[in-house]
Amino acid sequence: xxxxxxxxxxxxxxxxxxxxxxxxxxxxxxxxxxxxxxxxxxxxxxxxxxxxxxxxxxxxxxxxxxxxxxxxxxxxxxxxxxxxxxxxxxxxxxxxxxxxxxxxxxxxxxxxxxxxxxxxxxxxxxxxxxxxxxxxxxxxx
Numbered sequence: 001x002x003x004x005x006x007x008x009x010x011x012x013x014x015x016x017x018x019x020x021x022x023x024x025x026x027x028x029x030x031x032x033x034x035x036x037x038x039x040x041x042x043x044x045x046x047x048x049x050x051x052x053x054x055x056x057x058x059x060x061x062x063x064x065x066x067x068x069x070x071x072x073x074x075x076x077x078x079x080x081x082x083x084x085x086x087x088x089x090x091x092x093x094x095x096x097x098x099x100x101x102x103x104x105x106x107x108x109x110x111x112x113x114x115x116x117x118x119x120x121x122x123x124x125x126x127x128x129x130x131x132x133x134x135x136x137x138x139x140x141x
Contacts, residue, residue, distance in 0.1 A: 014046065014089060015046075015083065015087060015089055015096065016046045016048055016053060016089075016092075016093035016096045016097075017044070017055065017087065017093070017096045017097055017100040018042070018044055018055065018057060018100070019080075019083055020072040020076065020079040020080060020083060021080075022042065022044065023057075023068065023069050023072055024069050024072050024073050024076075026040075026042045026057070026069070027065075027066060027069035027070075027073070030059075030062070030065075030066070031066075037059055037062045040059060041056050041057065041058050041059075042056065042057045043055070043056050044056075044057075046093065048092075048093055051093075051120070052120055053093045053117065054117065054118045054122065055097075055115060055116065055117050055118075056115075056116040056117075056118070056125070057113050057114070057115060057116075058113065058114045058116065059112065059113055060111075060112060060113060060114050061111060061112045062112075063112075064109075064111045064112030065112035065113060067112070068107075068109045068112050068113075082103065083103070086099055086102070086103045087099040087100055087103065094136070097115070097117070097128055097136055098130075098134075098135070098136045100115070101115065101128065101129065101130045101136060102130065102134060105130060114127055115127065115128045115129075116128065116141065117138075124140070124141075125140075125141040126138040126139060126140055126141060127139040127141060
């Protein structure tokens with residue numbers, strides 16, 4: 001899916017990374033899907049300036065993923081506020097990814113998912129993780 005630009009406020013910035021609403025939407029599809037969990041991936045494409053960024057979430061532990069989404073469903077205001085405070089839409093997509101990974105780690109949500117990014121040609125993927133000093137590192141796939 002895409003995070004579209006705000007048509008009512010063109011100066012507003014969108015999240016360049018997944019949000020709680022994205023995860024709760026995926027949970028609904030997951031619960032109703034007949035496909036095996038290893039075949040389900042959520043993609044996000046955003047346009048920032050003249051650049052496109054495409055990310056993918058791979059579920060590595062379905063129970064932990066569903067627990068994460070249940071928490072987000074039960075306390076939507078808390079998680080939306082958390083995203084707004086911890087992930088600044090005015091930051092570059094790279095910085096938002098780092099803020100996202102830190103938030104996911106702090107909440108222990110990183111145990112249920114993996115984050116990937118592809119190049120602009122949609123040919124090369126890298127897994128994005130935090131190193132020991134909380135910097136984002138890329139692991140080629």
